[in-house]
Amino acid sequence: DSSSYDDSDANFTIGEPLVVTAPNGDETWDWGKSYAIKWDKAAAGEFVRIFLLKSTGKRYKTISVKTKNDGKYPWKVPATIASGSYKIRVQSVSDSTQYDDSDANFTIGEPLAVTAPNGDETWDWGKSYAIKWDKGDAGSLVRIRLLKFGKHDKWISKKTKNDGKYPWKVPATTAYSSTYKIRVQSYSDSSSYDDSDANF
Numbered sequence: 001d002s003s004s005y006d007d008s009d010a011n012f013t014i015g016e017p018l019v020v021t022a023p024n025g026d027e028t029w030d031w032g033k034s035y036a037i038k039w040d041k042a043a044a045g046e047f048v049r050i051f052l053l054k055s056t057g058k059r060y061k062t063i064s065v066k067t068k069n070d071g072k073y074p075w076k077v078p079a080t081i082a083s084g085s086y087k088i089r090v091q092s093v094s095d096s097t098q099y100d101d102s103d104a105n106f107t108i109g110e111p112l113a114v115t116a117p118n119g120d121e122t123w124d125w126g127k128s129y130a131i132k133w134d135k136g137d138a139g140s141l142v143r144i145r146l147l148k149f150g151k152h153d154k155w156i157s158k159k160t161k162n163d164g165k166y167p168w169k170v171p172a173t174t175a176y177s178s179t180y181k182i183r184v185q186s187y188s189d190s191s192s193y194d195d196s197d198a199n200f
Contacts, residue, residue: 018044018100020090025104028111031079037063037088039100041071044092050075055085055105066093083109083137083192112136112194114184119198125172131156133184133194135164141187144168147195149179159187 022038029035037050050063050073061081067073069092086108091099116132123129131144144156144166156168180200185193 016040016042018042018048018090018092018098020088020100020102023088023106024102025106027106029077029106029108030110031077031081031108034074034076037073037075037090039071039090041069042098044069044098045094047093049091049093051089051091052081053087053089053101055087057087057101059089060086063088077108081108083107083111110134110136112138112142112184112186112192114182114194114196117180117182117200118196119200121200123170123200125170125174128167128169131166131168131182131184133164135162136192138162138184138186138192139188143185143187145183145185146174147181147183148175148177150181153180156182162186 019040019042021040022036023029046069047066048069049065050067051059052061052063054060063075064073084107085105087102087105089099089101113134113136115134116130117123140162141159142162143158144160146153146156157166160166178199181196183193183195
């Protein structure tokens with residue numbers, strides 16, 4: 001009875017799938033430097049395309065329209081690429097359903113990073129301390145805020161130069177707590193920020 005049949009509910013794979021192996025998450029790639037995009041070539045055909053995706057998964061740039069499926073592609077990161085979080089997609093030219101993305105986001109550009117206070121310090125009321133950070137590529141201005149239990153507690157500065165250092169006299173009105181962190185955030189790009197690694 002040819003009318004009596006059923007198919008698998010979803011596709012399954014025969015053979016080894018194409019898999020991106022580098023960058024695969026948490027790397028930082030700097031402008032002007034060369035890196036190797038790597039993948040397990042599997043049975044994706046003779047050629048592949050390579051795309052740079054934004055962290056949201058949207059295509060940002062075509063790195064290669066067509067290159068050999070040999071598992072490795074040298075890429076010099078253009079200085080024109082905006083700093084931020086990205087993924088790499090490697091896709092078969094002959095079968096667009098065969099592709100893989102980096103498992104997690106990687107960073108292009110030097111990230112902003114808080115260096116002080118970065119955990120376990122004790123800062124006293126009425127005394128002055130230096131909030132410090134690696135300014136990275138966060139623009140010319142930053143905001144600085146005090147976090148408590150990971151949530152906004154108060155503004156330290158709503159707008160200051162991104163020069164890596166800010167003098168702060170701890171107000172006596174600040175409540176005692178061992179759950180504070182500092183957040184330094186780009187003034188022009190709210191997605192570019194860093195918090196103290198641990199509470200102070």
